[in-house]
Amino acid sequence: MQRRSPFIMNKVLILVIDGCAPEYITPEFAPNIHRLAKQYGFVKTVKAVVPTVTNVNHASILSGKFPSETGMVGNYYYNPITGEEGYIEEKGFMKAETLLQAYRKRGLKTAFLTVKGKLLGVYGHAADIGISVQTPDASLLKEYGLPAPPAVSSLESSGWIVNAALAVIKKEDPALVYCTTNDYGFHHFGPEATEAQLQIRQIDEAVAAIHEADKERQIYITADHGMNQKHYLLDFQQLADEAGLHIFCLAPLKDRYRENHVYQEGGILYLFLKKPEEKDALLALIQSRPEIEAVMSNKEAAEKLHLPLHGIGDYVIFAAPDCAFGELGGTATLVTDASRTHGSLYEQEVPLLAIHPAAPEEAYQYSKDIAAVLFKSI
Structure with missing residues (x-):
């Protein structure tokens, strides 16, 4: 060189x-x-x-x-x-x-x-x-x-x-x-x-x-x-709603370019807990899903991933390698061969x-x- x-x-x-x-x-x-x-x-x-x-x-x-x-x-x-x-x-x-x-x-x-x-x-x-x-x-x-x-x-x-x-x-x-x-x-x-x-x-x-x-x-x-192929999509907002939990799921990947990701699917979610007393139930739900590989508190995510505390919710969840979180329109899960995405x-x-x-x-x-x-x- x-x-x-x-x-x-x-x-x-x-x-x-x-x-x-x-x-x-x-x-x-x-x-x-x-x-x-x-x-x-x-x-x-x-x-x-x-x-x-x-x-x-x-x-x-x-x-x-x-x-x-x-x-x-x-x-x-x-x-x-x-x-x-x-x-x-x-x-x-x-x-x-x-x-x-x-x-x-x-x-x-x-x-x-x-x-x-x-x-x-x-x-x-x-x-x-x-x-x-x-x-x-x-x-x-x-x-x-x-x-x-x-x-x-x-x-x-x-x-x-x-x-x-x-x-x-x-x-x-x-x-x-x-x-x-x-x-x-x-x-x-x-x-x-x-x-x-x-x-x-x-x-x-x-x-x-x-x-x-x-x-x-x-x-x-x-x-x-x-960019990676994903076959298993999970709508965690739908899942939480069905469980009676009060949270807001923020997908950092979400944008207007829906032709790139039809379901706004990505490998990470920020979870905003509206009722702190539901913390244990939320964590139990997270741990019950094989599509979710890891969960971090906002403080842990900020420390490990160099993120600011502001804007990332109370918890950050990460999808498993072949999975992504998406907005599926009324169903909690979807198996597909048509998703290539990122975020994780x-x-x-x-x-x-x-x-x-x-x-x-x-x-x-x-x-x-x-x-x-x-x-x-x-």
């Missing part, structure tokens, strides 16, 4: 391939990325933060901080005092400084490109250039010579957004480009599927073109979370392929360490 002086600050691209478990981005289907990373950096696996969902991990990748400092604990929120609940799609939830904000303070140009429009709302307000497949700005498409984007829920949207990043880099040469895709393809197709391989090939070709356009740019390719501890392993990294390989143990290292140099 060729190493350059750590004192030279190079321009940066962080590419987050949504839902890309390490098994997807192999040398066979991403030959350019692997070649460049091995020549100028490294290829390894690192950890995502928990819960392994989109909003939480983008907060950490952008800030270099755990959720205990970002305050981001899901794609959805619930206020037990007011009963208010809703999707997290706008600024105000993120508590830590992002790289976008830090670069802007130093007068450096930044760009934020995303397939999912919500991420532009939550994080992209600090960027000089913001492009979304979901909410395209016609003037920006014209300025960068971009065709109309494909549908968000398509196999083409991820390749489109990375090519948009290429166009922005060629014209604007931003100091920091943050680009993220959509996990639609990986929710529906495993690593062995032609459709998933095509998505990776499109990204691989675009990254090669970005490197060719700016050979000195640092490039980090990672994922916000992994089993989707914590993600790839990290680095080209011209700012630090040696051992400095990166979590995906968030990309930002943690970069913050030291700006």
Whole structure:
């Protein structure tokens, strides 16, 4: 590997391939990325933060901080005092400084490109250039010579957004480009599927073109979370209601992209206990279900998983490897072959392929360490 002086600050691209478990981005289907990373950096696996969902991990990748400092604990929120609940799609939830904000303070140009429009709302307000497949700005498409984007829920949207990043880099040469895709393809197709391989090939070709356009740019390719097949779904809210318990189940994965997870199914739940006297009955119900692998109090989860106490309920439950929690519409259980999802501890392993990294390989143990290292140099 060729190493350059750590004192030279190079321009940066962080590419987050949504839902890309390490098994997807192999040398066979991403030959350019692997070649460049091995020549100028490294290829390894690192950890995502928990819960392994989109909003939480983008907060950490952008800030270099755990959720205990970002305050981001899901794609959805619930206020037990007011009963208010809703999707997290706008600024105000993120508590830590992002790289976008830090670069802007130093007068450096930044760009934020995303397939999912919500991420532009939550994080992209600090960027000089913001492009979304979901909410395209016609003037920006014209300025960068971009065709109309494909549908968000398509196999083409991820390749489109990375090519948009290429166009922005060629014209604007931003100091920091943050680009993220959509996990639609990986929710529906495993690593062995032609459709998933095509998505990776499109990204691989675009990254090669970005490197060719700016050979000195640092490039980090990672994922916000992994993805696994699940066959057994459990509606714990339905189960608790049937048992006469008064709780609110918050699914951190829950978002508007129902085409990705029809039942909002994910591997972790936050349980808000409305009547403290039902604690023992709730724990007994949890322990009676084989779909549930573990339960932690909020204090235990905060300590072990670097989560804030606020927003994660009284208890956190974790699904077994082949299981997920979902909103099943009147039934407590469902057996299916059609669910590929994330959220649990089993989707914590993600790839990290680095080209011209700012630090040696051992400095990166979590995906968030990309930002943690970069913050030291700006």
